[in-house]
Amino acid sequence: TPISSAQSAAADEYDYIVVGSGPGGGPLASNLARAGYSVLLVEGGDQSVGGSGNQYPPEITWDFFVKHYEDSERQMKYSHLTWRLTDGSYWVGRDNPPAGAKLLGVYYPRGGTVGGSSMINAMVTFLPSDSDWNHIVNITGDTSWSSDNMRKVFQRIEHNNYLPNPTPGHGFDGYFQTNMAKPMNLTNPGLVAMQAVASSLGKDPSKVVDYVNTDPNGLITNRDQATGIFGLPSHTKSNGQRFSSRDYIVETLNAVNADGTKKYPLTLQMNSLATRVLFGNDTACGTAKPRATGIEIMDGKSLYSADPRHNPNSKGSIRQATAKKEVILSGGTFNSPQILMLSGIGPADQLKQFNIPVLVDSPGVGRNLQDNQEMPIVGQFGQSGFGNPGGCTMLKTKHAAFDERDMFVFQGPFVFRGFWPSNQANAALPRDPTGAYGMSMVKMHPQNKAGTVKLSSANPQDMPDINFNLYAEGKETDMGAMKDTIGWARKVYGAIKAPQGPVKVLEPPCSGTLDANGGCGKDDEDWITAQTFGHHPTSTCAIGADDDPNAVLDSRFRVRGVAGLRVVDASTFPRIPGVFPVVATFMVSGKATDTLLEDAKADQC
């Protein structure tokens, strides 16, 4: 559905301004409008829903490039680095880039369109652990974040398309559409691989079809300890199409009253890049706190440099919009801290470096960046096959950080090695051989919180400098769990016999002898160091305790040190939720709706 171009109200004055239309901002803006408040939703991208054949089409994708390590020797070990050639095109690889190629880093796509990253993501919808929510209660004392309450939020927003209504723990009347593939049978190589997984976990291999049909998001006793094979829900509609926050925004925009007038006061402005928050003196609260009064906006197409169509000479036109109540930043984990810093809220030394006047010295802005570490364990079957088992496997490794499962594995006749631009020029980039099979691990509860998002300049069109600083903290736990899983996967592959087997393990390679657990010591560690990637960045504007200097937000999403400004998106989690953050981000948006509506009548200070 094309979205009709937004009409700017003459005064450009609204109750609320929300920046960013992804899972954090889109539902919140829609809900506030549905509650009767006038809302301006500002989106830097436009309304495209797809594009020209590339895996991540330039029409809807922002191309970020990140570092995994500060140390360039370690950084250079990753096999899919992206470079810019002298003719402007991308080249992907590690060794022998063409003369003049400039290293950009590790490609890290984000959605840059109405609907944000929920328009390009893999849609996996897997609820986090209860402890991820209860952690927020523990650090802030705010019991509204309890896992029981967050389950109620989930039930309220979910529109379940794959279970009978009612099913405990699920919702059927909300806007967040979920579905789950339910295969009737499995074919090889996925069938034998999944049977080997079942046997390795002491489960009945003849029941793998039942297992991959099992809902993992229900009210399962001891869910967070439960290991084994489960189904894999996604945020899709009953017809199998993608659901994203775009759908709910469009539904809200298009709703009309019986007389044909617009039902909800939501205004969406696309191709509008928020450049900074504007502040005035807080008279209403009787304190000296600066109060957010609106935002500055740069209007124009592809103005952000992560947009692959960006022209550095395009400067757009600047204007301002006013928020009578509050401004909410939902630009995502890379952009919300950037906007805060451009507005003078962030680590003072960094702001001074770029001559940005310091409004609030908030050292936690852009810190605490986290990600689920990912890497495939690659096998090769003697014959190719298309049988994809679907579903997922949950493991509890010897290195689990808590008394909970800590590793998610999905698998199939494909190898997921991370991301790189598909429109790239290196024809010699190795392809996976016939019969290649991947067991992809995704680490839960990563202990590394050392990633950073820092300004690279004071220009709001520039991308920030992003460094995940992998394994800088909690290495023993994080890498230990990855090594445990590699050993386990080698054994699973080894158990697959003729006629489908034997399966050759291609990666990680082992130059010595495997130990009793299938591990290969330092070889595995070096491979993990080189080839880890991720795509779930969170936590750069984290909620935290009143006495924590790195707590950017309080438990009501309020930016500390100012009034009238909140952050609601994947950057708000103090610790990364579960294995896949999107459903938790939709839930946070639902929770923020409650909080904002509760506070709407009072003037929040």
Ligand SMILES: Cc1cc2nc3c(=O)[nH]c(=O)nc-3n(C[C@H](O)[C@H](O)[C@H](O)COP(=O)(O)OP(=O)(O)OC[C@H]3O[C@@H](n4cnc5c(N)ncnc54)[C@H](O)[C@@H]3O)c2cc1C
């Ligand atoms: C390729 C890919 C696959 C993924 N797969 C999964 C998955 O299967 N399951 C899962 O749980 N998670 C997945 N994720 C992650 C998930 O999609 C994100 O965690 C989630 O979308 C975060 O929501 P958000 O609202 O914080 O940010 P985003 O969805 O990134 O939305 C931010 C929005 O803000 C806009 N914006 C930013 N800055 C400005 C500005 N200055 N002015 C105006 N607008 C601005 C952006 O254009 C964007 O539309 C995936 C992500 C990607 C990219």
